[in-house]
Amino acid sequence: MGYLEIAQKKLEEIRNKDDYYILAVETSCDETAVAITRGKDIISSVISSQIEIHKRFGGVVPEIASRNHILSIGNLVKEALEKADLEFKDISVIAVTYGAGLLGALLVGVAYAKALAYALKIPIVKINHIKGHVYANFISHKDLETPFICLLASGGHTEILEVYNYNEMNTLGKTLDDAAGEAFDKVARVLGLPYPGGPQIENCAKEGKNTVVLPRAFKGEKHFNFSYSGLKTAVINYVHNKEMKVEEINKADVACSFQTEAVGVLIDHTISAAKKYKHKTIAVAGGVAANTALREGIKNAGIKNKINVLLPPKNLCTDNAAMIGAAAYFAIKEGAPAENFSLDADANA
Ligand code: KG4
Ligand code: ZN
Numbered sequence: 001m002g003y004l005e006i007a008q009k010k011l012e013e014i015r016n017k018d019d020y021y022i023l024a025v026e027t028s029c030d031e032t033a034v035a036i037t038r039g040k041d042i043i044s045s046v047i048s049s050q051i052e053i054h055k056r057f058g059g060v061v062p063e064i065a066s067r068n069h070i071l072s073i074g075n076l077v078k079e080a081l082e083k084a085d086l087e088f089k090d091i092s093v094i095a096v097t098y099g100a101g102l103l104g105a106l107l108v109g110v111a112y113a114k115a116l117a118y119a120l121k122i123p124i125v126k127i128n129h130i131k132g133h134v135y136a137n138f139i140s141h142k143d144l145e146t147p148f149i150c151l152l153a154s155g156g157h158t159e160i161l162e163v164y165n166y167n168e169m170n171t172l173g174k175t176l177d178d179a180a181g182e183a184f185d186k187v188a189r190v191l192g193l194p195y196p197g198g199p200q201i202e203n204c205a206k207e208g209k210n211t212v213v214l215p216r217a218f219k220g221e222k223h224f225n226f227s228y229s230g231l232k233t234a235v236i237n238y239v240h241n242k243e244m245k246v247e248e249i250n251k252a253d254v255a256c257s258f259q260t261e262a263v264g265v266l267i268d269h270t271i272s273a274a275k276k277y278k279h280k281t282i283a284v285a286g287g288v289a290a291n292t293a294l295r296e297g298i299k300n301a302g303i304k305n306k307i308n309v310l311l312p313p314k315n316l317c318t319d320n321a322a323m324i325g326a327a328a329y330f331a332i333k334e335g336a337p338a339e340n341f342s343l344d345a346d347a348n349a
Contacts (some may be wrong), residue, residue: 007338010092015332020092021084023077023116024325028101028129029155030060031318032072034080037065037325040138044083045322048072054256055195059185066104073112082182088120092148095328098126099349100156106345107306123338125328128349130157131166135327136316137283144310149279151270151298154286155181155196158266159272160224163283166331172273173224180262180288184227188233191251201255202291208252210260212238217265224269231261263294271301283310289317 001009014020018039026033030053035045050068054060074242096113099106117124134150149172153221158175178186181198188197193204214234217227235258240250266288274282284298295311302309316323328336 003118003121004338004340006121006146007117010121011123011125011332011336011338016337018329020189021086021090022093022095022125022325022328023080023091024321025073025077025109025113025326026071026097026129026132026319026321027055027069027073027112027161027324028097028099029107029319030054030065031320031325032069032076033319033321034073034076035321035325036084037088037322037329039329040142040326041141042322042325043086044080045320046076046079046083047320048076051196051242051333057195058189059155059195060102062102064100065232066108069105069108073108077112081293091120091122092121093328093332094124094331095127095131097125097132097324098185098343101345101347103347106347110343114343120304124343125331125336126339126343127324127327127331129324130154130159131169132318132323133285133324134161134163134169134283135166135330136285136312136320136323137310138330139322139326140316141283141310144281144283147279148281148283149270149274149277150283150285151266152285152288152338153180153288153294155179155185158226158228158288160270162277162279166327166334166336172173172277173226173230173269175226178228178232180226180228180266181286183232183262184259184288187294189295190236191249191254193251198285198291201259202293204255205254205293206252208254208256210257211250211253212257214257215263216261224273225267226265228262231258258317259291259293262286263291263297267301268293268295270298271305271307274307275305279307281308281310285312285317287318290314301336313325345346
C-alpha cells in the first residue's frame, strides 16, 4: 500500500472516535505554534512568538517570519510532546494550517507536516486558519452547539459568520477594505506605538477619553459589512493636522476614540445580524477578540438583547495551534480526506 492509502485507512479508523491525539501545526503569520489535542481538549499547546523580532521593523516581515518558523518548529514539536508526556507513536493525525496567511510562512508548516506524516505513516488533515479561529470557541465552551453567529476579527480578516459546521459557514458581512486588527496596527504606528498595535492601543486608551469625533462607515445602511479604511484615514488626518499646527496630541484620547469606534461597529453589526437571523448565541474569535473593550461591550450588549455571548480566553483568541487541532477533530468527523504530498499552502484560502 502507498502512503495515501495507508493514511486514508488510518483516518477512517478514527473518524468517529474521540480519544485519539492530533498534532496541530500553525505557522500562518508570526507565531510558530504546535499543540496536541484530543477531541475538544488541549493536551499541550506551545507558541514561539516572533513579536520581538518584527517589532524593530514596525510589522511582520514575511521572509524573516518564514526563516524563524524553520528555526523553531522542530523544537516546538518536541516541547509539545514532552509537555503532553507523549511520543510520536501516540499521534494519530497531523493537522496543519494551509491558508490563509503569508505564503512562505504557511509553507514551513505544510512542508514540516508532510515530512512528519511520511516518517510516521499517518494522515495529514488541512485546516483553514480562519475556521480554526472559530473553533477556539469549542475548546472554551464544550457545550457550544451549532448554528451560531461568529464575529471573527483578526489582523487579516473581519467577518460575521453564520456557523453550521466546519464545511458550512455563511458570511453575513465582512470588511470591504482593511481588517479590524490591521486598522489597530496602522493607527498604533501613526501614534508612534510599537507593533503589534492592538494591545498597545488598548493600553494607551485606558488613560484616555472618547473626545475625538471619528466617522462611522455605512451609517444607516442595512447590511453587516465593515470598512476600516475611512476610520483609519480620519485618525491619520487628525494626527497630521495637529502636527502641522504644532499642537499637542493627546495620544490616549485618540487611542480611546479610535478603539471606541473600531469595536463599536463590530458590536453593533454582530448584535444586529444575530437579531435579524434569529440566533441566540454569538461566539467571538480572532486576535481582536482579546480586546477588553470589545469583550465587555459585546458581553453587555448580549445581556441587553438576551443573546448568549461566548468569549474564548485571550490566549485562544490570538494565533495558536490548539484551535487548529479542535477544528481538525470536527473536520474529520465531517469526512475530511487525508491529504497527499501535493498539498500546498494557499495564502488566500
Ligand atoms: O488572530 P491574530 O492573532 O492573527 C491573525 O490571524 O491575523 O490577530 C492579530 C491581530 C493584530 O492585528 C493585533 O493587533 C490584533 O489582532 N490584536 C488586538 C489585541 N490583541 C491582538 N487588537 C485589539 N486589542 C487587542 N488587545
Ligand atoms: Zn489568526
